[in-house]
Amino acid sequence: MSADNDTVLRLRSTLTESLPYCSGTLDVHSRDLVLYYGKGTQTRRIDLSVATTDELDALEKACEPAPFGRNDQTIFDDSYRKAGKMEIDEFMLGFDAERAGLIEVIRSSLFHGAEEEKFVRAELYKLNVYGKDAFFKPHTDTPRAENMFGSLVVVLPTPHEGGALILRHDQREWTFDSGALLSEPGATSRIAFASFFSDVEHEVTSVKTGYRLTITYNLYFSPTRIGYFGAPSSGLRVLQPTSANTPAVSDVLAALLADNSILSEGGALGFGLQHQYPLPKSWIDGDSNPLEALQGWLKGGDAALFSACKDLGLKPQLYLVYENDNYEPILPILLKQAIEVSEYDMENDSVTDVILRQWGGLVMLYHSLFSDSVPEKVCDDGKRRKYLQRLEDTYGYGYRVKETAGLPSKTVHMVTEMTTFNELKSTMVVDMGNEAGLCHMYKYVCLIVDVGPAGKRSEMRPEN
Template sequence: MKPDLAVLQKHVTPSPFGRGAETVMDPTYRNGTELKVDEIAFRLPEDKKSLYETFVNSIEGELYTSMFVGKSVSLKFYKLAIYGEGGHFDWHRDSTHSDAHHGMVLVVLNTEWEGGELMLRHQGIKTIVNMHPTKYARKSGEGLRPVVVAFYTDTEHKVMPVTKGTQLVLQYDVEAIKQPPREWVTPPSYTPLKEAFHCHQHIASHINTYPNLHQTLVQAVADEIRELHQAGTTVVTFPLTHLYRKTSVKRKYLKGTDSTLFDTLEKHFNVVLHPVLIRAIEDGNDYDCLEQFYAHKYQLSEDNEEEPSGAQRK
C-alpha cells in the first residue's frame, strides 16, 4: 500500500489514447503515465505468490457469477496506470485486444491520494466509484481491502482529476468465452437464466453490481414476440445491449444480458444474430458529443462456420 513512486517514475511513459484511427497525445483529454505488461513484473516471495494467485482467482470467480455466467473467464494483467496531481482521463471506451476481450478490471494499489474518482456510464446510467481501499476489522487490528471494479469493454468511463498525491491503478483485461459442452458430464437441470439469478442472489450481499436480467423480463419479451407472430409478423429484431468487435459478433462471445437473453429465447424461437457496423461521430464539442449511427451490410468471412455468408446482425 506504500509503493516507491520514485522507482516507477524513472521508467514510465506518457499515456496515449485512440482518437478515430489515430493514437494521439493530448494532456487536456488524458494526463497520465503508464508501465505496460512487458515493463513490469510481480516478484513476490514464495510464501506470497499463492496469495496473489488466490486474489486473481477470486476475482475470476466473482466475474463468472456476476458478469459472465456459463463462460470460461481469465484475467490478464495489461498495464499499470499512474495518475499524479492533475492527472485525469475524460470519457472513453478502452480498445479491445482480442475477440474474447469483453471486460476490464481495475485495482488501485495505494491509499495516499485525493480526487481521482472513477465514473462509469452505460445507456444513460452513471455511477461514481471511490477507488480507495475499504477498512475492515481483523484479529490483529484494522486492515485494508482493495476496491475491485469490473465493467464491460463497451462501458464508457472517466477518471476525475487527482487533486493530491498519486494514484496507481492495475489494469486487467477480462477474456471470456462460452464453455463448450462436455459429453461426459450430465447436463444441468437449470437454465442459464436461473443460474444467473441464483448467483446474483448469492453475491448481492457483498458486491455492488447492476441487476442481472430477471426472469419476468425475459418472459415479457417472449410473450410479446409470440403476440407479434400471431398478428402475422414473421421476423422480430431488436438491438443487443452491448457493443462488439466485428469478428466477435457470435453467440459464444455474447456478454451479460445479451448472453442470457439469447440462451433463453433460443428455447422458444429460431434466434439469429445479424451484424450491423456502427460508426460514432463527435461534433467536436467536448461537453455535448453527438453520436450518429449508420448501419451497413456486413459480409461475413467465408471461413465462418457458425453463420451463413451474407448474414446481417442487429
Template sequence: MSSLSDIARSIEASLTSRPPYCSGTLPVPPEQLILFYDIGGKLDLSDSAPEELDKLSDACQPATFGVNKEDVYDESYRKARKLDIRNFATLFNIDNIGLVDVIRNALLEGEDENRRIKVEMYKLNVYDSFFKPHKDTPRSASMFGSLVVVFPTPHEGGEFVLKQDGHEWEVDFARMISDTVQQPCIGYVSFFADVEHEVRIVTAGHRITLTYNLYFIPETQTVPAIFSSTPYEQRLAALLYTLLNNPSLLPEGGYLGFGLRHQYPVETGMEVEELQDCLKGNDAALARALSALGVTWQVRVFYRDFGASNYRYNYLHKRIVDLSGSEVEDDYNYGWYMGEGAEEVAYASLDGQVITQGCYDYDPPENGRKLARVTKMASMTSSQSPYVTYGNEPTLEHLYGDVCIVADLPASEHRTIKEVA
C-alpha cells in the same frame, strides 16, 4: 390487456435495467502488494512514502489509449503513466483472493456464470491526473470485459465513472479503500468492454492500478437452452412469453428484431453468426430466454434503406457487407449487390403492418417475410460503407447495417411458446 407496444417497451426497459459493472474491495495478504519494477525497484503498495511513489511514476512512460485500433498519445485526453507487463512483476494474484469468482457472481448472469474465463494482465497505470470518457478497444470477439484493480496507495479524487444508455455510476476508490483500515485491501471494478468510462482528476497522491482484459474461453456449443433461474432472466422470459403468445403479434409470421446492447468487434466479410458464442450481459440473457421459450434465433445484420433514387429496400444478412467503391445502378436488382446470404424483408409494425419508408417509394418483397423491431434496432454494433448510385445523376449514399438478434416466428396459428417455470 397490455398492447404489443407496451410489452415491447417493458422488454426494452428490462434489458437496460441492470448496471453493466460490479465493484468493491477485497482484503489482500500484505506480501501480495509488493511490486518490482525497473532495475532494482521495489515498492510495498500497502505502505509507501510519497517519494517512493514518485520514483515509480518517473520510471513509467506516458500512457496512450486506443482509437480505431491504434494507440494514440494525447495529454489533453489522457494524462497518466504506464508500465507494460514486461517492465514490472508483482506477487498480486487475483485467483488467490477469489476475484474471478466475485466477477462471475456479480457481473455475469445465468449460464455465463459457468463459462470459463481467461484473465490477461494488460498494464500498470499511475494516475496523478485524469482520463476522459472513452471505451476500451476489444482485443477479440471473445473479450467480454475489463477489470481494474486499484491498490491502497493514498490519493484523493480519481473517481471511476461509468456511463451507458443515459445512466451514470460513480465508484470512489479513494474513499472505499480509506474505509478499510483493519487489513490491506484492493479496490476493483469490472465492467463490460463496451461501457464508456472515465477517471476524474486525481487531486492528491498517486492512484496506482492494474488493468486486465477478460475473455470467455470458447465452448464447443452455442448458448444452451437450459434456463437459469436468476430473477432477472425469469422476469425477461415472462415478458417475452407474454409478447410471443399474443396472437396479434406478426399473425402471418416473420422476424422479431432486437438491437444488441453491447459492442462487439466486426469487420468486412465477417459471418456474424460467429458472435453467437460471444454474446455478453443482456444480449446473452435475451438469447438464453428465447432458447428457453423454444424460439429459434440468429445473429444477423439489418441493412435498411438500401437502394438508388427513390426506391429503398431492407435486408437481413449473414455477414458484414462493404460496398465501398461500388456503383449501384437504378435497376432494382439490389439483392445482387448485397451478395450471398442476403434476404430481403419488409419492415413492419409488431401487428404486421408494413411500414413505408418515409418519402421513399417502397414495394414489399412479393414472397419476403416481415421484420418488426421489439427494441431499438440502432444497435451498439454496426457498420457503414459509402457507395455511388446512378439514376438521373451520380449520388453518394451510405449503407447502414446494425447487428441484431433476430427471432424467427411462424404464423400465430402454428406458434407454440414454451412456458418457463
C-alpha cells in the same frame, strides 16, 4: 397492440436497464500487495499496504507517460490523459486476479444462466499511476481482439482522494469512488475493483491528493478454461452486480409469450442489440459469415435474451440489416450472412433486386409492439429517425403497399429499437448509364426470434 402493454414494456426495460459493469472490494493477503518494479538490475520493492510517500514518488518517476488509443493510433496528450504507466515486463505484483477468485466473481456478475458457463481469460495489461492532478478524459477501450469483451481495473490500497471512475452507457452514468472505499477502516489489505464491457465510456476524474495505483486486465472469451480459478475469500464485497435484473429476462419473456393477445397467430419479435461488439473488418467486404461466432460474444442483456430464448425452446437468430442511402427507394433487407455488393447497373437492377435475388434476402417490414403507428424513434440517432420517416412517406404505414407486393419479406415486431452501436459502412459504385456515382451500404445487427401462435410458441413459422 396498445402502447401501455405492461408485459412488453417490462421486457424492454429489463433488457435496456441491465447494468454493464460490476464493482466491489476484496480483502487480500499482505503478500499480495508486495510490488517489485524496475528495469535490468535496478529493481525496487514496495509493500503497498504500508507504502510511504517517498516510495510512491519514486514509483511515479519510474513510469513513462501513459498514451491512449484514437482511430487505431497511439497518442500522447497530457491535456487528455495525464498518468504514468508500466508495461507488464517492468513490474511484478503478488496479487493475481484469477488466483484470488476475482475472475469467477466477474463472470457470475456480468453473465447469467447458461452464459455464466462461458470460459473467461484475463490478460494482465498495464500498471498505471495517477498522482496529484492526474486524470483521463472520457473514452472507450479499443478491443484488441474479436473475443475481447471487457476490462478489469484493480485499484491497489494506496491512499488517494479524487480519481473516481465515471462509467457511462446508453445515457446512464455511475460513479466508482475507489478513494472512498480504500479509506475505510481496515482497508490497508484491501483492493477495489471495477469490471465493465468494452463499449462502456469511462473517465478518471482528477486526483486531489495521494496516488491512485491500478493494474488493468483485458478480458476475453476463451474456448477452453485457462489457468487456475480460485474461490474468492470471505472478504469479498460486490457493490454493483449486473446480474441484478438479467435473471428476470427469462421470466418476463415467458410472461410475454403466455399473453395470448400478443402475436396470437405467431410472428417474429425483433430486438436491437444493447452493446457494441468488435465486428471483424471482413464483414465490410463480405469475406466471411461471422454471425454464428457473434452469438458467443454476446454480453449483458443481449446474452441474457439469447439464453432466455433458447431456454424457452425458441431459436433466436442474428441478422444483418442492410440499407443503402441513395439512388433508389430505401428498403431494409435482412440477411443471415455478410455480403458485399460493390457495384451494380442502375438501369437494369437495384441494390434491393440484387440482394433479394442473389443472396436470399428478405425485405424487413417494421412494426412496433408499442403502438398502432410507426414509432418516432426506431434507433438512437437523427439519421435513422429521418430514414424511418422516409420509409413511411414512401411506403405508408408498415410499408405494406404495392411497391413491396411480391417481394420476399419478413414482418418484424420490434421490442427494443434497432441501434447503430454495430454499424458498418461500405461504398459501392453505381452505374447510372451516363455517369457513375457512389452510394453507401449500411449494415446493422439485429436479433430476431420467430414464435408460434398462442399456446404453441416454440413452433417455428415459415419465413413470410
